[in-house]
Amino acid sequence: MGILHLNRAVYDAIRAHGEETWPHECCGVLLGRFSPANASTTDAAGKELGGWQVQAAVRAGNTRTDSAHNRYQIAPVELVKIERDARRQGLDIAGFYHSHPDHPAQWSATDFAEAHWLGCSYVITAVAQGKATVTNSFLLAGATEEDKRFDQETILVEDQPGTPDPT
Amino acid sequence: MTIFIPTPLRLYAGGQDAVELDAPTVADALEALTQAHPDLRKHLFTAEGKLRAFVNLYLNDEDVRYLPAKEATAVTSADTLSIIPFIAGGN
Ligand SMILES: [Zn+2]
Numbered sequence: 001m002g003i004l005h006l007n008r009a010v011y012d013a014i015r016a017h018g019e020e021t022w023p024h025e026c027c028g029v030l031l032g033r034f035s036p037a038n039a040s041t042t043d044a045a046g047k048e049l050g051g052w053q054v055q056a057a058v059r060a061g062n063t064r065t066d067s068a069h070n071r072y073q074i075a076p077v078e079l080v081k082i083e084r085d086a087r088r089q090g091l092d093i094a095g096f097y098h099s100h101p102d103h104p105a106q107w108s109a110t111d112f113a114e115a116h117w118l119g120c121s122y123v124i125t126a127v128a129q130g131k132a133t134v135t136n137s138f139l140l141a142g143a144t145e146e147d148k149r150f151d152q153e154t155i156l157v158e159d160q161p162g163t164p165d166p167t
Numbered sequence: 168m169t170i171f172i173p174t175p176l177r178l179y180a181g182g183q184d185a186v187e188l189d190a191p192t193v194a195d196a197l198e199a200l201t202q203a204h205p206d207l208r209k210h211l212f213t214a215e216g217k218l219r220a221f222v223n224l225y226l227n228d229e230d231v232r233y234l235p236a237k238e239a240t241a242v243t244s245a246d247t248l249s250i251i252p253f254i255a256g257g258n
Contacts, residue, residue, distance in 0.1 A: 025257070064255070073255035076223040076230065080249045083171065087184065093174050096254055103258045111256035116221045118175040122256075144209065145219070 002153040003051040004095075004121045004137040005035070010057045011157045015132035017059055018099030018125045024068035025099050029079065030121065031056045031086045032094040051153070052094035052121055058082050071110070072098045095121030095137075102127070105134040107150050115140050118148060123155075168246045170200055176250065179206035193224065193231055194238040196248060211250070225249040 010030070017026040032054035060078055064071040074096070083093055096117070100106075105126035107115075115122060118140050125135040137155050142148035169187055172180045180186060181204065188203070190196035201208040211222055218224070218238075224231040226240060226248055234240045242248070 027254075029254075064257075067257075071255070071257035073253075076251050076253065077225065077228060079251050079254060080225045080228065083173070083249065083251065087171070092184070098256060100258055108256070108258050110258070114221075114253065114255040114257075116175075116252035117173070117254065119178075120174055145221075 002139050002151060003156055004123070004139075004153045005032075005051060005053045005156050005158055006030075006123075007055065008157055008159050010054050011135070011155070013057050014097045014123065015125050015135060017057075017097075018101075018127040018132050019130055021062070021068075021099065021101075022127045022130045023101045025062055025064075025070065025072040025101060026059070027062050027072040027074055027096065027098040028057050028059045029074070029082050029086075029093055030054045030095040030097060030123065031058060031082075031089070031091040033090075033092060034094070054094050054121075055091060056089075057097065058085075069101055070103070093117070093120065095123060097123040097125070099125045099127045099132075102129065105136040107138050112148075112150060115148065115150070116145065118142060118144075121153060122150070168196055168242045168244055168248060170196060171247060171249045173250055173252060175252070176207060176210055179210060180204045189244065191241060192236075192238065193226060193240050193242060193248060196242060197224075197238070221253040223249075223251045223253060225251060 035053045060074040105124045123137045126133045137153040138150040141151045
């Protein structure tokens with residue numbers, strides 16, 4: 001299983017966003033850097049794993065106002081601007097987050113069909129009656145659109161923002 | 168012009184997050200990009216050579232689909248072209 005590193009502030013912010021927009025879905029972009037495999041990130045078999053080190057979450061507007069309780073969409077022009085700002089800070093788009101109001105934190109058929117950012121993490125927070133419960137992350141794996149799949153990742157919440165793994 | 172490569176496609180663009188090239192139009196720029204990095208072609212275009220439906224092209228802040236000349240729009244060295252896959256989903 002891969003690992004998604006989130007600092008505490010980002011983790012808290014994306015969950016708070018889902019609580020604020022409940023009963024509608026929230027959405028946003030995760031910015032960070034890809035950290036190559038090192039000894040502190042190993043799976044159960046001891047295999048070293050790389051993963052995204054997320055440093056910031058940027059809120060985006062949900063443009064699916066027609067069905068905001070169970071759909072989200074980020075306007076491409078907003079994403080263009082978020083990406084451009086990220087580049088200036090030396091950060092990459094590492095993934096995206098959205099909430100599932102009164103629905104489990106598992107990806108849906110719609111999430112899968114509409115996921116096109118291969119190699120990026122899709123973070124989903126279940127929000128039950130306005131309270132954030134489970135947060136899960138799924139890496140969009142595979143080499144092409146035709147063989148893509150979601151692999152669940154372990155979320156590591158780190159208390160010191162921006163602190164790299166000890167190596 | 169500068170073409171910004173999104174995270175998932177950098178692997179197919181020699182690891183670069185941006186590619187600088189000279190081309191007269193958006194279509195020519197995409198052609199030059201995929202000539203230089205042939206592995207990008209199948210990620211951007213269908214087998215019939217059409218831009219994949221989930222790939223958005225933004226010339227500076229404008230959606231190329233809605234420009235009067237679309238991909239035939241002339242570009243200058245100061246322009247940026249962002250390749251941005253759609254992001255959406257639901258329950
Ligand atoms: Zn969803």
